[in-house]
Amino acid sequence: MLYLRNLVYHPAATPTAILKSINLELAPKQMGLVIGPSGSGKSTLLEILAGLAQKTSGAIHWRSQELTPEHLQQLGGLVFQFPERHFCGSTILDELRLGHPELGKERIEQALQQVGLAHLPLKTSPHSLSGGQQRRLALAVQLIRQPYLLLLDEPTAGLDWSMRQQLVSLLAKLKQDWSLLIVTHDAGDLLAIADQCWTLNHGELAPADPAKLAIGRPQPVR
Numbered sequence: 001m002l003y004l005r006n007l008v009y010h011p012a013a014t015p016t017a018i019l020k021s022i023n024l025e026l027a028p029k030q031m032g033l034v035i036g037p038s039g040s041g042k043s044t045l046l047e048i049l050a051g052l053a054q055k056t057s058g059a060i061h062w063r064s065q066e067l068t069p070e071h072l073q074q075l076g077g078l079v080f081q082f083p084e085r086h087f088c089g090s091t092i093l094d095e096l097r098l099g100h101p102e103l104g105k106e107r108i109e110q111a112l113q114q115v116g117l118a119h120l121p122l123k124t125s126p127h128s129l130s131g132g133q134q135r136r137l138a139l140a141v142q143l144i145r146q147p148y149l150l151l152l153d154e155p156t157a158g159l160d161w162s163m164r165q166q167l168v169s170l171l172a173k174l175k176q177d178w179s180l181l182i183v184t185h186d187a188g189d190l191l192a193i194a195d196q197c198w199t200l201n202h203g204e205l206a207p208a209d210p211a212k213l214a215i216g217r218p219q220p221v222r
Contacts, residue, residue: 002026007058020203031180035187036200042183046151050078077142081154084134093122111140132163152182
């Protein structure tokens with residue numbers, strides 16, 4: 001279980017806090033969805049949970065243990081909004097082995113199988129993949145690390161309807177084994193698989209009902 005208690009992020013250079021007394025609980029094998037407009041603090045929240053930024057005050061616990069940024073770097077796996085911009089390997093194999101040169105073929109194949117990319121040759125360039133495949137590869141890069149918590153920033157951004165559907169189906173499968181926390185400005189089809197939802201506005205987090213958020217949403221054109 002992930003617990004956030006009165007989490008505040010207030011850099012000295014900003015007149016007001018970016019995150020204001022955030023309280024959140026996420027159970028194992030559940031998907032949490034944080035919805036908010038640009039500038040609401042969504043990405044900052046993920047960066048703190050990934051150990052890339054340090055909170056100003058408050059506490060973060062996993063089960064009963066309070067976590068430091070170093071703990072969080074081990075606990076969470078962060079997939080950025082446009083992960084393809086962060087690819088460094090010249091092939092899928094290189095990308096998956098970055099920082100893990102000892103990885104064996106079995107573990108690599110398992111990660112690719114989990115994200116539906118096992119059919120691709122390992123010598124394929126990550127930059128030659130479709131947008132949806134690149135998002136899947138970014139997930140595989142994190143799954144290889146065996147994190148307890150997957151953190152995703154706008155995972156469906158820029159994808160067409162078909163690719164969004166495929167990614168939503170994949171995330172629904174992944175939450176059978178992992179806890180997922182997703183931030184987005186447009187929940188879209190993610191609402192259908194979310195166990196918990198919150199809205200984030202001006203750094204303030206409030207619980208929301210996924211079913212109520214889905215009511216009145218226009219149906220996608222297929």
